[in-house]
Amino acid sequence: MEKRVKFKGILLPLLLVLPQLLVTAVFFFYPAGQAIWQSLFIPDPFGLSMRYVGLGNFEFLLSDPYYRASFVTTAVFSLLVTLVSMGVALYLAVLADRLIKGSGTYRTLLIWPYAVAPAVAGVLWLFMFNTRVGVVTWYLGLLGYDWNHVLNESEAMGLVVIASAWGRISYNFLFFLAGLQAIPRSVIEAAAIDGAHFWTRFRTIVFPLLSPTTFFLLVVNIVYAFFETFGVIHTITSGGPQQATTTLVYKVFADGFVGQDLGSSAAQSVILLVVVGALTIVQFKFIERRVHY
Amino acid sequence: MNIRALAWSTTAVALVSGPLAAQTEIEFWHAFTGRLGELVAEQVETFNSSQSDYVVNAAHKGNYSETLNAGIAAFRAGEQPDVLMVFEVGTATMMSAAGATKPVYQLMEDAGAEFDPDAFIGAVKGYYTTTDGEMLSMPFNSSTPVLWVNRDALEEAGIDADTDLSTWNKVDTVLDQLAEAGHDCPLTTAWQSWIHLENLSAYHNVPFASQENGFAGLDTELMIDGEVQTKHVAQMGEWAEEGKFVYAGRRNEGGANFRAGECALFTESSAGYAGIKSEAEFDFDVRPLPYWEGVEGAPQNTIIGGASLWVMAGQSDEEYEGVAAFLNFLSSPEIQAKWHQDTGYLPITSAAGDLTREQGFYEENPGTDVAVKQMTTNEPTSNSKGLRLGSFDQIRGIIDEELEAVWAGDKSAEEALSSATERGNQLLRRFEQANR
Structure with a gap:
């Protein structure tokens, strides 16, 4: 049964949500409105003049095959980052959950990478995979594999995915572990007594009971892969080789801050806003239905 | 307080604080770190101690792209520095922003400072000069x-x-x-x-x-x-x-x-x-x-790569006079010769090149004049003057x-x-x- 508090009148509830509304207005509606407004113009960098072009910026963008290709790049990248970071985190959390001795140390070590800033993480991975002096590259060379993410597009994608997912595994691990520990032991023990093996228990009991956590992490991780991986991409590949790792957000930066093309950059932000909005609606409409709270 | 009293008191304050406040501050934003940053700081220090009218405050604003962005953002907020370092790639952007900059030839004219664009070597001058021969920014660090x-x-x-x-x-x-x-x-x-x-x-x-x-x-x-x-x-x-x-x-x-x-x-x-x-x-x-x-x-x-110094619009006349003095100081033969020898950047004026030769630097460091020769042997053509895109x-x-x-x-x-x-x-x- 749902619990609801009923207010009399409108003034008190409005007053109570006002701080939240204000924050949303200042940090979301105002900048989003500005972006929409600016996307209709081609301004010069110094703000000395603005030319109204209507939907010209959008036409310019959508007719550009390289921009359309970066949708695919973004989708592949986000999917891989989400899968890798959640998959590994879940695996580690399940193992950590079964630990009795030394679980504290194990957990602490696993959470550590989360404290590393994305740009620093990028540089770390870049060093390990440096095409000439990287230690991983050297070992791969011993195995007869010639690693060169500077020219090989899939290797570059692989590297930014690993570097982006790495720090995120800790975050996801923390949530998965908490989720696992909230599952009543008695349910699992009952299943064990009935003869269910570990994998059966995991599939039929643990994973469904973990679904609220998984869903939350799915939403958060996709948003992360979209918006917060910029530092990693910037330090490792700068969007290259060719355009293999140019995601939508990286392109907003490249066009806006490197190219000083504020009109196109604003139009891209608007497109991104629509994409993420649509994605969130899809997630809540379709995936959340399968979540058991 | 009536107007007269206010006027008197203002005058009094101006008289008293006059000699103390005479130093005009000049903001200079650049993109150098490490050894280059130290060398720039040294140049600024030398300028500040060489005279008592102006104080240059140098500030590092990130790499070339970031420095340009910082300058643009500051201009939009009305807080632009007097002098902004812009890499050669940003030249067209700066040139098109006529209201945001003060061309160097005009700055020198207004300040009544001595300024001879022909003192710069051709390929350096050409990059920052209009087709009418007006120099818009001051060459600073150029390499090839x-x-x-x-x-x-x-x-x-x-x-x-x-x-x-x-x-x-x-x-x-x-x-x-x-x-x-x-x-x-x-x-x-x-x-x-x-x-x-x-x-x-x-x-x-x-x-x-x-x-x-x-x-x-x-x-x-x-x-x-x-x-x-x-x-x-x-x-x-x-x-x-x-x-x-x-x-x-x-x-x-x-x-x-x-x-x-x-x-x-x-x-x-x-x-x-x-x-x-x-x-x-x-x-x-x-x-x-x-x-x-x-x-x-x-x-x-x-052709050259590197950066030049742009003077931003909207500053006071005193500041512009200081900027003119500072830019002339930076392009003086002694400063440029030292810069060239320390960094491998080109001597941007012929005088600085000559001074370096007289000091025997090229004999002691063979090969350091290769770039200079490569740039100066031929008079630049319209294909080799530079790029403005x-x-x-x-x-x-x-x-x-x-x-x-x-x-x-x-x-x-x-x-x-x-x-x-x-x-x-x-x-x-x-x-x-x-x-x-």
Whole structure:
């Protein structure tokens, strides 16, 4: 049964949500409105003049095959980052959950990478995979594999995915572990007594009971892969080789801050806003239905 | 308080504080860190202690792109510095913003300062001067690409270290020999677009873009899919395929490989001198950038990279006088000669070059004058004066992407260069729209 508090009148509830509304207005509606407004113009960098072009910026963008290709790049990248970071985190959390001795140390070590800033993480991975002096590259060379993410597009994608997912595994691990520990032991023990093996228990009991956590992490991780991986991409590949790792957000930066093309950059932000909005609606409409709270 | 009292008190305050407040503060934003940052700080310190009217406050604002962005953002907020360092790629952006800058020739005129644009060497002056001969920004650090040679690597491969490397044809033979001897990095490069397309075009006296490389108008179009460029990129692609040219990255990542002694030949800015000199544990040489035999007009002259100092609009007359004094100080022969010798950047005035020669620097450090000669032997033509293209930082990005496709063997030189031309032209049209 749902619990609801009923207010009399409108003034008190409005007053109570006002701080939240204000924050949303200042940090979301105002900048989003500005972006929409600016996307209709081609301004010069110094703000000395603005030319109204209507939907010209959008036409310019959508007719550009390289921009359309970066949708695919973004989708592949986000999917891989989400899968890798959640998959590994879940695996580690399940193992950590079964630990009795030394679980504290194990957990602490696993959470550590989360404290590393994305740009620093990028540089770390870049060093390990440096095409000439990287230690991983050297070992791969011993195995007869010639690693060169500077020219090989899939290797570059692989590297930014690993570097982006790495720090995120800790975050996801923390949530998965908490989720696992909230599952009543008695349910699992009952299943064990009935003869269910570990994998059966995991599939039929643990994973469904973990679904609220998984869903939350799915939403958060996709948003992360979209918006917060910029530092990693910037330090490792700068969007290259060719355009293999140019995601939508990286392109907003490249066009806006490197190219000083504020009109196109604003139009891209608007497109991104629509994409993420649509994605969130899809997630809540379709995936959340399968979540058991 | 009535008006009269206010006027009196103001006058009194002005009289009392006059001598104390006489120092006008000048904000100078630059993009240098490390050794270069220290050298700039030293220059500023020398200026401040050489006179008592002005104080220059230097501030580091990140790399070149970030410094330009900081300047633009500050201008939009009405908080712009007096002097902003802008890399050569941002020149067109700054030039089109007529209301945001104060041209240097005008600054000098208004301040009544002595100023002779002809004191600067031609290729440096040309880059920052309008077609009418008006100098818009003050040249500061300028460099040009040269060929760096690891002499030990050549000798190990059984090649005479003094072998002629003046043309790409001869380089080709040496690369063959290096590869046969089992060397795994015969040639690498930094700044591929700058060296292997922009400078290549100027050096062979062919246009990089129409309208005199953009100097004559915003309706310019790239012309990098010409015969010389296509031939060169195709050859580099072949070398890459055969493992003779090793691509290290879009910026100067190749420098680490060369300094570590892993690569035999390296095309990089003359300003790489300081780093190579301090790190290389092998015998090295500076050679002029190679050119292709049989191309008429080659070698012409190479063009510069680096930055110039722009004076921002909207400051007081006193500040502008101080800026004029500061800029004249920076371009004085003593300061420039020291800068040139410390960094490997070019001496931007002929006087600074002469002074360096008199001081015997070139004799003690053979090869340090290669870049200077390469720039000054010929009078620049409209193809070799420089480049003035809008959105040029982004265009370089596009060129990087397309060249990477050639090095990876995904595209032929023709395909890559015509695609780069087409994509770059779209950006040039947008820039034209934004600045019409």
